[in-house]
Amino acid sequence: MRSKRPTSAPFPSRDEILEFLRDNDGRAGKREIARAFRLNAEQKTMLKEVLRELADEGVVHKGRGRQFAEPGRLPPTAVVVVTGVDEDGDPVARPLSWDEDELGAPPTIVMLPERRRQPALGIGDRVLVRLERVKNRLYQGTTVKRLASAPAQVMGIFATGPRGELRIRPTDKRNRSEFLVAPGDTLGAKDGELVRAEVVPGRRLGLRSARVVEKLVQTGGPGTIAAIVLHEHEIPVEFTPAALQQAEKSKKALLKDRTDLRKLPLVTIDGEDARDFDDAVWAAPDEGEGNPGGWEIVVAIADVGWYVRPGDAIDRCAYERGNSVYLPDRAIHMLPERLSAHWCSLRPGEDRPCLTARMRISADGVLKSHRFERATMRSAARLTYRQVQAAKDGRPDDTTGPLLPVIENLYGAYGALLKARSRRGVLELDMPERQVVLDEAGDVREIRVRERLDSHKLIEEFMICANVAAAETLERVKQNCMYRVHDAPTLDKLEALRQVLGSIGLNLPRAQVIRPQQFNGILAQVAGTPNAPLVNEMILRSQAQAAYAPGNIGHFGLALRRYCHFTSPIRRYPDLLVHRALIRGLKLGEGAIEDRPRDFVEMGAHLSATERRAAAAERDAVDRYTALHLASQVGTEVEGRITGVTRFGLFVSLRDSGGDGLLPMGLLPGDRYDVDESRQEMVGRSSGKVFRLGDTVSVLLAEVDPLTGGIILHYASGGAESRASGRRRDSRVAAPAGRASRNPRRGRRNSRP
Numbered sequence: 106m107r108s109k110r111p112t113s114a115p116f117p118s119r120d121e122i123l124e125f126l127r128d129n130d131g132r133a134g135k136r137e138i139a140r141a142f143r144l145n146a147e148q149k150t151m152l153k154e155v156l157r158e159l160a161d162e163g164v165v166h167k168g169r170g171r172q173f174a175e176p177g178r179l180p181p182t183a184v185v186v187v188t189g190v191d192e193d194g195d196p197v198a199r200p201l202s203w204d205e206d207e208l209g210a211p212p213t214i215v216m217l218p219e220r221r222r223q224p225a226l227g228i229g230d231r232v233l234v235r236l237e238r239v240k241n242r243l244y245q246g247t248t249v250k251r252l253a254s255a256p257a258q259v260m261g262i263f264a265t266g267p268r269g270e271l272r273i274r275p276t277d278k279r280n281r282s283e284f285l286v287a288p289g290d291t292l293g294a295k296d297g298e299l300v301r302a303e304v305v306p307g308r309r310l311g312l313r314s315a316r317v318v319e320k321l322v323q324t325g326g327p328g329t330i331a332a333i334v335l336h337e338h339e340i341p342v343e344f345t346p347a348a349l350q351q352a353e354k355s356k357k358a359l360l361k362d363r364t365d366l367r368k369l370p371l372v373t374i375d376g377e378d379a380r381d382f383d384d385a386v387w388a389a390p391d392e393g394e395g396n397p398g399g400w401e402i403v404v405a406i407a408d409v410g411w412y413v414r415p416g417d418a419i420d421r422c423a424y425e426r427g428n429s430v431y432l433p434d435r436a437i438h439m440l441p442e443r444l445s446a447h448w449c450s451l452r453p454g455e456d457r458p459c460l461t462a463r464m465r466i467s468a469d470g471v472l473k474s475h476r477f478e479r480a481t482m483r484s485a486a487r488l489t490y491r492q493v494q495a496a497k498d499g500r501p502d503d504t505t506g507p508l509l510p511v512i513e514n515l516y517g518a519y520g521a522l523l524k525a526r527s528r529r530g531v532l533e534l535d536m537p538e539r540q541v542v543l544d545e546a547g548d549v550r551e552i553r554v555r556e557r558l559d560s561h562k563l564i565e566e567f568m569i570c571a572n573v574a575a576a577e578t579l580e581r582v583k584q585n586c587m588y589r590v591h592d593a594p595t596l597d598k599l600e601a602l603r604q605v606l607g608s609i610g611l612n613l614p615r616a617q618v619i620r621p622q623q624f625n626g627i628l629a630q631v632a633g634t635p636n637a638p639l640v641n642e643m644i645l646r647s648q649a650q651a652a653y654a655p656g657n658i659g660h661f662g663l664a665l666r667r668y669c670h671f672t673s674p675i676r677r678y679p680d681l682l683v684h685r686a687l688i689r690g691l692k693l694g695e696g697a698i699e700d701r702p703r704d705f706v707e708m709g710a711h712l713s714a715t716e717r718r719a720a721a722a723e724r725d726a727v728d729r730y731t732a733l734h735l736a737s738q739v740g741t742e743v744e745g746r747i748t749g750v751t752r753f754g755l756f757v758s759l760r761d762s763g764g765d766g767l768l769p770m771g772l773l774p775g776d777r778y779d780v781d782e783s784r785q786e787m788v789g790r791s792s793g794k795v796f797r798l799g800d801t802v803s804v805l806l807a808e809v810d811p812l813t814g815g816i817i818l819h820y821a822s823g824g825a826e827s828r829a830s831g832r833r834r835d836s837r838v839a840a841p842a843g844r845a846s847r848n849p850r851r852g853r854r855n856s857r858p
Contacts, residue, residue: 147656148656151706179212185214187226187229199214214245217246257304284315297323303316330726331435349441363458364461373487386567405460409444414696450675460480461482522566572589576657591651591661650717745803768802
C-alpha cells in the first residue's frame with residue numbers, strides 16, 4: 106500500500122490511479138483510492154468521473170464495488186454498436202464509448218450467431234454483450250440484451266446499378282457495403298445525388314436495404330465535401346429562429362462602467378483566411394518601479410458575455426455546438442453571424458466591447474502581476490501574420506509602416522516570453538499542418554504546408570500568458586474554472602514509444618516522472634534527419650489528449666501548473682465560461698449570473714467531445730479535398746513515408762500532398778510477412794524484406810475516391826533488404842501477401858483485418 110499524501114497534494118493523474126490499482130492486486134474501491142490520495146469532497150466527485158471514463162475506455166472495469174485495472178482489455182461486458190459485416194457475413198461491432206484520438210482504433214468485435222428465432226443484428230443496433238478475447242485486439246461478442254436504438258442512418262451517393270437496380274454507395278470509407286433502395290423509397294433522388302438514408306431493419310440475402318430520407322446536393326458540385334463531412338460528423342448547422350432573432354436585436358454595448366481603451370493602438374493579427382477577429386494585442390516597456398527590462402502587455406478579447414447570457418437562445422445553440430468548425434470552403438460558427446462577424450469581431454476603426462488582461466512580465470518572461478477589466482476598444486489595424494513578419498524583417502507596407510513602434514514592442518515582449526517558455530521546457534513538436542487552397546470556383550488549387558512564422562508564435566505566447574493569468578485569477582477569487590488540462594503520457598504508451606524509438610537506435614530513458622524535456626532531447630537528436638517526421642509523429646501519438654475539466658491536473662505539454670482558455674469565446678464555449686466566471690468573481694457587471702449552477706464535470710466532458718468532433722470533421726474535409734486533388738493523378742508514381750504498420754497493410758503518407766493512403770498487404774512483393782506491431786515493422790519470411798515505420802517507399806496511385814477520402818496504393822519500390830529470413834512467429838501476426846488469414850473461431854477463410 107503506498108503511503109498517504111499530505112492534505113495539500115494535487116489530484117492524482119490517471120497513471121497514478123492505475124498504478125495504485127496495480128499495487129493493490131488490480132482492485133480497489135473508490136473509498137480506498139480516495140483515502141490513499143487524501144481526496145476532499147470535490148476531488149471525490151472528480152475521481153468518480155475519472156473512473157467512469159476509464160471504465161468506458163475499457164482500462165478498468167467494475168465488480169462488487171471494486172475497480173479492476175486491466176490495461177489494453179475491454180471489460181467482460183460492454184455496450185457495443187454494430188458497424189458492419191465481415192467477409193463471412195457475421196456482424197462486426199465496436200465499443201459504444203471509445204475515443205479513437207486518445208486510444209487509437211478500437212478492437213474488432215465479431216458477434217456470434219443470435220439465438221434461434223431472434224432476427225439478425227443490423228448496422229446501428231446497440232447491444233449489451235458478453236465479451237471473450239480471442240487474441241490481442243479481436244473479441245467475440247455474445248448478445249445479452251438488445252437495447253433500443255434509432256434506425257441506423259447512412260450517407261451515400263444514389264445511383265442506378267448495372268441491372269437497373271437502385272443503390273446507395275456509402276461515403277464512409279469504412280463502410281464498403283452498398284445498399285439497395287426500393288423504387289418507392291427514393292424520395293425522388295436522381296443518379297449522382299448525395300442522400301441520407303435509413304437502413305431498413307431485417308435480414309435478407311445479399312445487400313441490405315435502405316430508404317432515402319433526405320436529398321442533399323448533386324455530387325461533384327461546390328459544397329459536396331462540406332455536406333458529407335457536416336452530416337457524417339453530425340455538426341449542427343442551423344441556428345434556432347429564437348437565436349437568430351436575438352442576434353438581430355443585438356446593439357452596441359454601453360460605454361458606461363467600461364475602461365476607455367480606444368486610444369490604445371491595439372491591433373489584431375490573424376491569417377489571410379481568418380473568418381473572425383476576437384483578440385487584439387499591445388505591448389510596451391514597463392515604466393513602473395521594480396521591473397527593469399520588463400514589459401506591460403494588454404490582451405483584449407471580444408466581450409461575448411455581454412451579448413450571450415446564460416441560458417438564452419444563443420447560449421443554448423452555442424453550448425450544443427461547443428466550438429466553431431473550420432472547413433476549407435466555409436466556417437460553421439458557434440455564434441450567429443450577426444455576432445461572430447459584427448458585434449463580437451474586433452474590426453478596425455469600430456468601437457467594440459472587450460474583456461482585457463493587463464499583465465506585467467519581467468525581462469525573462471515571468472508573469473509578475475495581472476488584472477482583468479471590461480473595456481471599450483477600437484482596433485488600430487487588422488494585420489496578417491505575413492504583414493507583421495515582413496515589417497519586423499524590414500519590409501513594412503502602408504499599413505504596418507505607421508505601426509512599426511507597436512510591432513517592435515510586441516516582438517520585445519515576445520522575446521521575454523520565449524525565455525520563460527524555454528526555461529519551463531515546453532514540448533516542442535514540429536508537426537506541419539496541411540492547408541487546402543481553393544480557387545474561386547471551389548476547386549483545389551494546391552495543397553501546401555501552412556506557414557509557421559515568428560509572428561504566429563508571438564500571438565500564441567501572448568495568448569498563453571493571458572490564459573495563465575485567467576486561471577490564476579479564478580483560483581484567487583474562488584470561482585469555478587473550466588481548466589484546459591493535459592495529462593502526462595500513460596505508462597503503456599511510453600513503453601510502446603520506447604520500442605519504436607529503440608528500433609531506430611534512439612533511447613527514451615526511464616524516469617520516475619516523465620517531463621517534456623526528455624522528449625525534446627529525442628527531438629533534438631533527429632532534427633534535420635530523415636527520421637525527424639517519424640519521431641515527431643510517434644511522440645505526438647504517445648501523448649494524452651488535452652481536454653476540458655473543472656479539476657486541475659495541469660498542462661503537461663505546456664509545462665504549466667494551471668491553464669485555461671480565455672482568448673477565443675467567439676469560437677470556443679469553454680472560453681465563454683471563463684469570461685463569465687471572471688465577470689462574476691471580479692464583479693465586472695452584467696452577463697454572468699446563472700439561474701441554476703450547471704454540472705461542470707458534465708459540461709467538460711461534452712465540450713471535450715464537441716472539440717474532438719470538430720477536429721475530426723476538419724481532418725476529414727482535408728483528407729477528402731486531398732483525394733480530390735489527387736484524383737487526376739491516378740496511375741502516377743509518388744514517394745511516400747510509412748506512417749503505420751498493421752496486420753492488413755501499410756499506411757503511407759504521400760510526399761508533397763500529405764495525403765494518407767493504404768498499401769494493402771496483398772499488394773506487397775510476393776511473400777509471407779510477419780507483422781511486429783510493437784516494433785512497427787513487417788518482415789518477409791523468405792525474402793527478409795523489411796518495411797518499417799518511417800521508411801520511404803515509392804507507390805502507385807491505384808484508386809482515389811474524393812467522396813470517401815480513400816486512397817489505395819500499389820507497391821513500386823522501397824523498404825529495407827537486409828534482414829535475415831526464417832524469423833520465429835512467436836507473438837507476431839503472420840499473414841501471406843495476397844492471401845487471407847484464418848478465422849480463429851471456425852477455421853474458415855477470413856480477410857478481416
